[in-house]
Amino acid sequence: MTNITPRTLFEKLWDAHIVRAESAATPAVLYADLHLVHEVTSAQAFTELRERGLRVRAPYRTIATMDHSTPTTFGGFAALPVRDAGTGARFAQVEQLARNCEEFGVPLLALGDDRRGIVHVIGPELGLTQPGMTVVCGDSHTSTHGAFGALAFGIGTSQVAHVLATQCLLQTKPKTLEVRIDGQLSRGVSAKDVILAVCARLGVGGATGHVIEYTGEVIRALSMEERMTVCNMSIEAGARAGMIAPDDTTFEYLEGRPHAARGQAWDAAVATWRTLTIDDGAHFDRTVVIGGNTLAPMITYGTNPGMGMSITDAVPNPDRLDDRSERENAERALRYMGLVAGQPLAGTPVDVVFFGSCTNARISDLRDAASVLRGRHVAAGVRALVVPGSQQVKRQAELEGLDRIFIEAGAEWRESGCSMCIAMNGDQLRPGQLAVSTSNRNFEGRQGTGGRTLLASPLSAAAAAVTGYITDPRTLMEATS
Numbered sequence: 001m002t003n004i005t006p007r008t009l010f011e012k013l014w015d016a017h018i019v020r021a022e023s024a025a026t027p028a029v030l031y032a033d034l035h036l037v038h039e040v041t042s043a044q045a046f047t048e049l050r051e052r053g054l055r056v057r058a059p060y061r062t063i064a065t066m067d068h069s070t071p072t073t074f075g076g077f078a079a080l081p082v083r084d085a086g087t088g089a090r091f092a093q094v095e096q097l098a099r100n101c102e103e104f105g106v107p108l109l110a111l112g113d114d115r116r117g118i119v120h121v122i123g124p125e126l127g128l129t130q131p132g133m134t135v136v137c138g139d140s141h142t143s144t145h146g147a148f149g150a151l152a153f154g155i156g157t158s159q160v161a162h163v164l165a166t167q168c169l170l171q172t173k174p175k176t177l178e179v180r181i182d183g184q185l186s187r188g189v190s191a192k193d194v195i196l197a198v199c200a201r202l203g204v205g206g207a208t209g210h211v212i213e214y215t216g217e218v219i220r221a222l223s224m225e226e227r228m229t230v231c232n233m234s235i236e237a238g239a240r241a242g243m244i245a246p247d248d249t250t251f252e253y254l255e256g257r258p259h260a261a262r263g264q265a266w267d268a269a270v271a272t273w274r275t276l277t278i279d280d281g282a283h284f285d286r287t288v289v290i291g292g293n294t295l296a297p298m299i300t301y302g303t304n305p306g307m308g309m310s311i312t313d314a315v316p317n318p319d320r321l322d323d324r325s326e327r328e329n330a331e332r333a334l335r336y337m338g339l340v341a342g343q344p345l346a347g348t349p350v351d352v353v354f355f356g357s358c359t360n361a362r363i364s365d366l367r368d369a370a371s372v373l374r375g376r377h378v379a380a381g382v383r384a385l386v387v388p389g390s391q392q393v394k395r396q397a398e399l400e401g402l403d404r405i406f407i408e409a410g411a412e413w414r415e416s417g418c419s420m421c422i423a424m425n426g427d428q429l430r431p432g433q434l435a436v437s438t439s440n441r442n443f444e445g446r447q448g449t450g451g452r453t454l455l456a457s458p459l460s461a462a463a464a465a466v467t468g469y470i471t472d473p474r475t476l477m478e479a480t481s
């Protein structure tokens with residue numbers, strides 16, 4: 001009788017993609033099923049290929065888009081060179097990516113292509129991301145794709161070159177961490193609040209060296225877009241990746257998407273994907289359990305995503321931390337943020353509200369934001385920016401009239417891209433400005449030098465936009481229900 005050791009989902013995918021096993025001297029060589037490329041981390045990688053006389057090994061497993069540094073200020077930008085409508089500045093990285101893709105035969109969703117958008121939004125949207133795959137991209141938030149039961153790693157520039165040339169990457173096998181969210185979420189508590197609570201619980205480095213597998217009743221009840229929000233920020237707790245085993249929700253999302261199989265091939269794919277479960281008795285190196293019923297809308301107060309709290313709480317006192325360097329980090333974060341331990345965050349005035357990023361710029365996120373903004377106006381003195389995650393999200397939002405809700409509320413309605421998540425394209429905070437952002441990182445200067453960022457859900461961001469200060473979104477939802 002064969003004795004098969006029960007495996008977690010991660011272990012199944014790891015085993016299925018090993019080209020050469022890890023040894024004491026070398027990491028494992030892992031095959032990459034899908035390589036997503038964008039203009040920022042690929043430029044140097046293509047240069048390396050050119051200098052070494054190498055070709056892209058599997059262009060059919062590679063796809064490029066333009067997102068990190070693209071302008072969001074005008075429509076119809078089909079032609080190169082790309083210039084910002086306001087400043088006339090050229091977007092050199094965007095132009096370089098177009099030349100590199102042409103030279104190396106890599107398919108490109110260029111400016112003007114209605115399938116273009118943020119790399120972690122378009123992969124799932126086009127059905128490129130599928131269960132059981134290994135997915136890599138030169139962006140930390142590649143963990144997003146784990147929502148489909150894929151093993152998805154963010155990689156550095158030198159690894160981008162390696163994968164382009166070999167379709168493989170070197171990896172040391174991570175440990176496994178189960179994060180189980182039991183119970184149910186209350187009204188006004190979203191997937192973003194779940195992952196901010198996970199980051200607060202684990203701390204910014206709490207999952208270092210691990211792959212997180214999310215389980216539990218709350219996770220099972222999430223839509224695919226919500227699952228992507230959760231997996232997206234796994235990296236913020238230090239995890240190499242985050243994953244959710246695929247189920248009917250996954251298959252329903254994928255069926256009919258442009259790159260999904262059809263007919264018998266689809267049926268065969270689903271039959272295979274149904275085996276991508278966590279085996280009974282599988283062992284995780286660690287397990288963390290969070291009660292979904294206990295969660296409230298979350299917001300960050302510091303300068304990493306682990307510094308998060310319930311929106312109704314007071315800013316924690318760094319003195320509670322035993323570790324000296326953690327205490328000093330917390331004190332420095334509060335100084336940078338201009339906040340004082342013990343002060344409630346609710347009621348703090350904000351300057352800017354950013355709706356966007358690969359964490360929260362899908363259609364369900366825009367619907368959430370619009371549900372609060374409908375019939376209301378952005379508060380005087382507040383700038384609100386709505387940047388869809390992709391051109392398809394933008395088009396869908398316009399079909400539903402969400403753009404009119406945002407515009408009539410006084411918000412800016414933009415083209416898709418990373419925009420103020422990373423502030424590479426001119427969309428940025430001014431020094432000292434305080435922003436509520438639906439993105440994923442609140443590091444010092446992330447949204448512009450001297451800018452201060454509070455991470456929150458689209459509902460909480462919309463509540464801040466209309467009141468002009470940090471507001472528990474449930475108070476506004478109750479007023480409209």
Ligand code: SF4
Nearest residue numbers: 141357358418421422
């Ligand atoms: S939206 Fe932000 S985190 Fe996401 S891909 Fe763009 S820069 Fe990276």
